[in-house]
Amino acid sequence: MVKNLRKLIEQVAKEKNLPVWTVERALKDAIAVAIKKDRKIRDYLDVELEDEGIKVFLVRKEGKEPLDISPEDLNRLAAYAAKEEFLKELEKAEEERGYLEFVELEGQIVFGVVRKIFENSDILVDLGKVTAILPKREQIPKESYKVGDRIKALLLEVRKQKGRYQLILSRTHPKFLLRLLELEVPEIKTGEIEVKAIAREPGERAKVLVSSKDTKIDPVGVVVGLRGSRIAPVSKELAGEKIEVIRWTEDIEELIKRSLSPAPVTKVRLIPEEKRAEVAVPKEKLSVAIGKHGSNVKLANKITGWYLDVMSEEDFEKLQSLRR
Incomplete structure (x- = not known):
């Protein structure tokens, strides 16, 4: 037998x-x-x-x-x-x-076809041999899908529950933006350009902090491409997400100024023990510095790792005078 x-x-x-x-x-x-x-x-x-x-x-x-x-x-x-x-x-x-073949692809981009949309808006994606889930929380808010649509996403996690495997996808994770940039900018893949940090408001805007090993090379220009030729396809894939590329510097004060672009920063007071900074901008540019629903300052907080207390020049001076 x-x-x-x-x-x-x-x-x-x-x-x-x-x-x-x-x-x-x-x-x-x-x-x-x-x-x-x-x-x-x-x-x-x-x-x-x-x-x-x-x-x-x-x-x-x-x-x-x-x-x-x-x-x-x-x-x-x-x-x-x-x-x-x-x-x-x-x-x-x-x-x-x-x-198990997909375990090695965790953190990479995968391609699939929408097979089913559940009542809670989670999406079942056919990856060929297996299926994956793109949860509602991992979808770009302004996007909508229908059965048969082709889809590109980050393989966020391969998990095992009750003896069965489940693949979780994401289109909102910062690493998805990183992988898309790697596809368009070979210098990132080779290590000539380093992505220091990424912060996103999915589908709306993102800030990408970059540096170059060669000081003669402008990493921002390399990533953006001639007339935006490299960054445009990435933005298109992310439902028109506005991607701002910022050059990294060791000077934290200068980094904070760059991170709050497009608002002009006139003064910065660092409070290292709290990893916090008080930042002054012209009164008429305060709304630009803060951004819609606070998005600009939130993204700046994330890529610098500092909490930025943004205020008008007048309020900044008043606050400093109280300390004297």
């Missing part, structure tokens, strides 16, 4: 282009399922295919113990399992293999 089962394993492994151990595990799981159904057993069963026959063990907290089952019953149930349960277990094994 075991000899026949081993032949079956080798044959299926060859036909399905699967590792022998994967097929063997699927068959042993199928036998375990058949025995549990027949004997109404709830405990976990460990099935071993040994030369002298099939061995089954009950697995409990205190250890493993042989299951009292006759060779005749074992052969009957194994034959049944090979016909009825094996295909189900094999499908699970093939599915698992498909998901």
Whole structure:
């Protein structure tokens, strides 16, 4: 019986282009399922295919113990399992293999087709061998999708729940913007240009902090491209997200000034122990510095790592005079 089962394993492994151990595990799981159904057993069963026959063990907290089952019953149930349960277990094994191939792609861009849109607006995406979920929270707010649409997203996470794998996608994560920039700007991929930080308000605006190993090279110009030729396709992919590229500097005061662009910053007072800075801008430019719904200053906070307290020049002077 075991000899026949081993032949079956080798044959299926060859036909399905699967590792022998994967097929063997699927068959042993199928036998375990058949025995549990027949004997109404709830405990976990460990099935071993040994030369002298099939061995089954009950697995409990205190250890493993042989299951009292006759060779005749074992052969009957194994034959049944090979016909009825094996295909189900094999499908699970093939599915698992498909998901495991995507583990190495975590943090990279994947391409798929929208297969279903759920009531909660989560999207089921067909990636070919497997499916993935693009949750509502990971979708760019202004975008809408329909079944059949092609979609590009970051493979955010490969997780396993209740024995099944699930792929989670994102179009809002900062790393998605980074990967898109890598596609358009080879110098980022090669390391000539380094992306120091990215902050996004998905679909609205983003700030990207860049530096160059070669001081003669303008990293902003390289990333933006001639007449915006490199940054434009990235912005288009992100539903028109306005992407501002900023040159990094070790001078934190200067970095803060650059981060609040397009507003002109006239004065900065650093409070290092709080990692906070008080920033003065012309009164008429205060709304520009803060941005719509505070977006400009929020993004500046994220890419600098400092909390920026932005105020008019008049309020800045008043605050400093109180300290004198």
